Amino acid sequence: MKVRATVSTSPPLFAALAESLERQIHEGVYKAGEKLPSLREIAALRSYGKNTVISAFELLVSRGLVEPRRGSGFFVKEGLAAGGAAEDNSSLHRAMDIVWLMRMQLRNEPGQLTVGDAFPPSEWLAGARLDRIHHKVARGGLGTLFRYGDRLGYAPLRHRLVRHLAHLGLDASPQQIVLTHGANEAMDLIVRYFVPPGAVVLIDDPGYYPLLGKLHLVGARTVGVPRLTDGPDLQALERLLKALRPRVFFTQSLAHNPTGSDLSRAKAKAMLRLAEQHNLLLVENDALSDFRSAKAPRLSALDQLERTLYVGSFSKSLSAALRVGFVACSPDLANDLANLKILTGVSSSEYAERTVDTLLAERHHARHLEQLREKLAEATQQAYDLLDTMGARVFVRPQHSLFIWARWPEFPDAQALAQTMLAKNIVMAPGNIFSVNSQVPSPWSRCNPHAVLDPRFRQAFDQLRR
Incomplete structure (x- = not known):
């Protein structure tokens, strides 16, 4: 006879352990600079597995309470005052919880x-044959490979992206494209430019959780729009637009992360009508463009970058290690975002951008x-x-x-x-x-x-x- 399995809705063991240790730190049980019990001691004392204790300690590190010292263990960070809990609702604290979640997902x-x-x-x-093109990249750019790149990004790749976007039905010029350090930097620039502290921002719910961390970090009020099988819930979106008057909605039309759903054409047109009525800016993340048809409905193609910004990437189809993404928008906004890119990161990597351009030009790429x-x-x-x-x-x-x-x-x-x-x-x-x-x-x-x-x-x- 099979017994039906059930799982408690209480916090997982590692989270409960982290909360217990955090409380003891703030109550002065463990003082600033003091060493915490070892992983082995806690595991034996509480009958926890090693992975549970490691996860709890990593969560405490991400919250800025504990620091690891190689060969010595984990220590309470200096400068923490006992008797008062850290501000749990601070933007940095919430953002660091997202960082910890990302570390858990990226750990291999x-x-x-x-x-x-x-x-x-x-x-x-491996079919992209990244291993065979480095000599072409170096041979074609010896004069610039040892310097910072153009503030908009490598010009030949931007010209190639104009043709790529035209294939998707989106008319743009090279001056409307800013190359970035992956799609994540593109969204980071957009958040920095459009989202002041306290601003209301809409995102897909569920949605792209690194974006949540960026919004927490700037102190935004993040509100979720429920994601349905054919795109955002339009009734919920309209209610939020009327009640909160947000300026920006971050959404993923196709191959949505995490649900895999696609936006229907009818819903895309309805979203654009709502955006016009409520002066809403739509930031469309199309990082998985290569996994969907060029004819699939994209907000930016239907709108032609009037109320939309289009974010793209090559991480999923070429290599995440190259860290090349881009944002397409109006020329004036592209100029401002490129200037902001200079302030925050000087430039993106021309070597990586040349590599992507070379890969896209190869006959076997298609x-x-x-x-x-x-x-x-x-x-x-x-x-x-x-x-x-x-x-x-x-x-x-x-x-x-x-x-x-x-x-x-x-x-x-x-x-x-x-x-x-x-x-x-x-x-x-x-x-x-x-x-x-x-x-x-x-x-x-x-x-x-x-x-x-x-x-x-x-x-x-x-x-x-x-």
Whole structure:
């Protein structure tokens, strides 16, 4: 007889342990500069696994309470006053919690399976032949490779992007494109430019959680617009526009992270009408453009950058290590963002931009993208079949998707499920980390179709159920 598995909605063990230690630090049990008990001591004392204790200590480090000292252990940071808790609602504190979540997702330890991974497997991207083009990049730019690049970014790549955007139905000039250090810097520049402290900002909910951290850091009031299978909830969006009068809405039209959903054409047109009526700026993140049809509805193509900014990236289809992204917008705004880019980072990497331009110019690039989509489509369909046999519910089922938003009815708290799976060396991406209010339990998890197919995931899940 099988026993139905249940998971408590109470905070996961590592979070509870971190809260306990934080409280003791503020109460003076552990004083500034004092060494905390070792990982082994806490694990033995509380009967916790080593990963649980490590996760708790990393959370305390991210909150600025504890610092690691190589070979010595973890110490309470100097300068912390006992008797008064840190300002839990401070923008930096909230942003650092997001940083900790990002570190957990980016961590790649030996033997670990990252089911919530946000990238295609490295062997799929090897078809871009990054290893063969470095000599071309160096040979073509010896005069500039040892200097800062142009403030707008490498001109030939911007010209190439004009042709790429035209293929998507978006008419732009090279002066409307600013190359950035990945899509993340593009969004960071936009946040710095448009979002003063206390401003109301709308984002998809669930949505891109590094963006949440950026908005927390500037002290914005972040409000979520529920994401449905065909895009944002328009009724909720209209209510928020009337009640809060926000200036900016960050959204992802296609291959949405984390749900994998796509914006319908009818809803895209309705969003643009609302934006015009309420003087709303739409920031469209299309970082997975290469995984969707050029004819798919994009807000920026329908609007032609009147009330939209278009953010793109090559991290998912070429290499995240190159860190090349861009923002397309009006010429005046592009000029201002380029100036802001100088102030915050001087310039983006011309070497990386030359590398991307060379890769895009290669004759096999189109074939690489075709093979990438074919592999993803095959893995996606197999992952749907597997998840069905595991009793999962899938939010939406595009033909191919880098993200599958799934839930298991017997596990109502995905974060507690993730903590249990972490003990089995399986790293999941629970839904609450993508939400504006991460304290509310979510049953959903973001799943990578290729990672889901690894037998270790099914085996660990079956063991948990038993």
